[in-house]
Amino acid sequence: MPPMLRRLNHNMLALDGPDHGRLRTLVHKAFTPSMIERMRDQVQLLTNELLDKVEPHASMDLIADFALPLPLTMIIRILGIPAQDAPMFRRWARRFLAGGASIDRILLIPTMLSFAGYLKKLIKTRLARPGDDLITALAQAREDRDQLSEDEILAMILLLLIAGHETTVNLIGSGILALLEHPDQLARLRSEPELIKPAIEELLRFVCPLVMATERYAREDITLEGVTIPRGELVVAVIGSANRDPRYFEEPDMLDITREKNKHLAFGQGVHYCLGAPLSRMEGQIAIKTLVQRMPDLRLAIPAQQLHWRGNLVMRGLEALPVLF
Ligand code: HEM
Structure with missing residues (x-):
């Protein structure tokens, strides 16, 4: 990986011990459940506005028109990026996520340079004119206490930008598809909207x-379930598989929005447990509950077999989800 990209990838997910703690502490205050609760009205308002906009057309691409703009707008607001730059940020995030092979990564360099240049300017602006946002807080932490380097700020913003919307887009988009494919569960949620909390947990597990x-x-030889992983070997935990483990989940391939024993791993586990879990839970609950209530006739506009999943090994999400209502 070119050094420039390596630096931007050097975020809290890639660090252990005190360095990880230092970076996580700097941002965790912005994502605590009580901070997130204060955004509930904003999320509801934004959800209503997005649905108001598509309502007269009786059809939409649920990804582009709803599932994507909601979390993207929220993370952009939390960071403090001017609203008019949102489309540019979305394009950047898409490019960063698409890069897989080395050649793709090299082709990313110009995008990375624009991204870094833009943010460096924004950091300067925020230092001169502070706002009530995360970029201001990070910039001040660098100035006042020299707590993090400029590269670390950029890597942090990139991580939050990508982690902060792409995953929640998939929760809302694939979650709605799963409900449309399980009409009994959809009907139950419609008639008992108070089930939204367990429903979101089940959708997190299922999709x-x-x-x-x-x-x-x-870091050392370790034996798990009779398999020895030698020191230095790569380990990839496949959460999608763990979430369907029949040794823990009863009928793991069944979607059951009332499931009680549901300690899924969708947000990971341990010190790297997802920082954004309260935010995406809240966004998912409001988005799906409101959509289901407001659109009683929601249905797929094309057969499910014609839907395309994005070619990404890490994040599983739909390219588009055309629906009628
Ligand atoms: C449905 C939505 C989401 C899912 C399924 C999800 C999933 C995850 C998972 C599985 C991890 C742990 C990865 C690992 O250990 O390798 C993680 C970490 C993380 N997530 Fe999320 N995430 C979501 C939304 C968000 C949001 C909205 C944000 C921020 C605004 C966010 C920020 C982060 C960060 C910063 C980490 C790294 C934490 C650390 O290393 O200490 N995520 N996420």
Whole structure:
């Protein structure tokens, strides 16, 4: 990987111990359940506005028109990026996520440079004119206490930008598809909207927006379930598989929005447990509950077999989800 990209990938997910703690502490205050609760009205308002906009057309691409703009707008607001730059940010995020082979990564360099240049300018602006946002807080932490480097700020923003919307898009998009494919569960949620909390947990388990955890390397020889992983070997935890483990989940391939024993791993586990879990849970609950209530005739516009999944090994999500209502 070119050094420039390596630096931007050097985020809290890739660090252990005190370095991980230092970075996580700097941002965790913005994502605590009580901070997120304060955004509930904003999320509801945005959800209503997005649905108001599509309502007269009686059809939409649920990904582009609803599932994507909701979390993207929220993370952009939390970071403090001017609203008019949102489309540019979305394009960047898409490019970063698409890169797989080395050649793709090299082709990413110009995008990375624009991204870094834009953010460096924004950080300067926020230092001169502070706002009530995360970029201001990070920029001030760098200035006042020299707590993080400029590269670390950029890597942090990139991580939050990508982690902060792409996954929640998949929760809402694939979650709605799963409900449309299980009409009994959809009908139950419609008649008992108070089931939204367990329903979102079940959708997180069932559709699993982030299928594979970050790659890890064994620090010492370790034996798990009779398999020895030698020191230095790559380990990839496939969350999507764990979430369907028949040794823990009863009828794992069944969608049951009332499932009680549901300790899924969709947000990971341990010190790297998802920082954004309260935010995406809240966004998912409001988005899906409101959509189901407001659109009683919601249905697929094309046969499910014609839907395309994006070619990404880590995040599983639909390219588009055309629906009628
Ligand atoms: C449905 C939505 C989401 C899912 C399924 C999800 C899933 C995950 C998972 C599985 C991990 C752990 C990865 C690992 O250990 O390798 C993780 C970490 C993380 N997530 Fe999320 N995430 C979601 C939404 C969000 C949002 C909305 C944000 C931020 C606004 C966010 C920010 C992060 C960050 C910063 C980490 C790294 C934490 C650390 O290393 O300490 N995520 N996420």
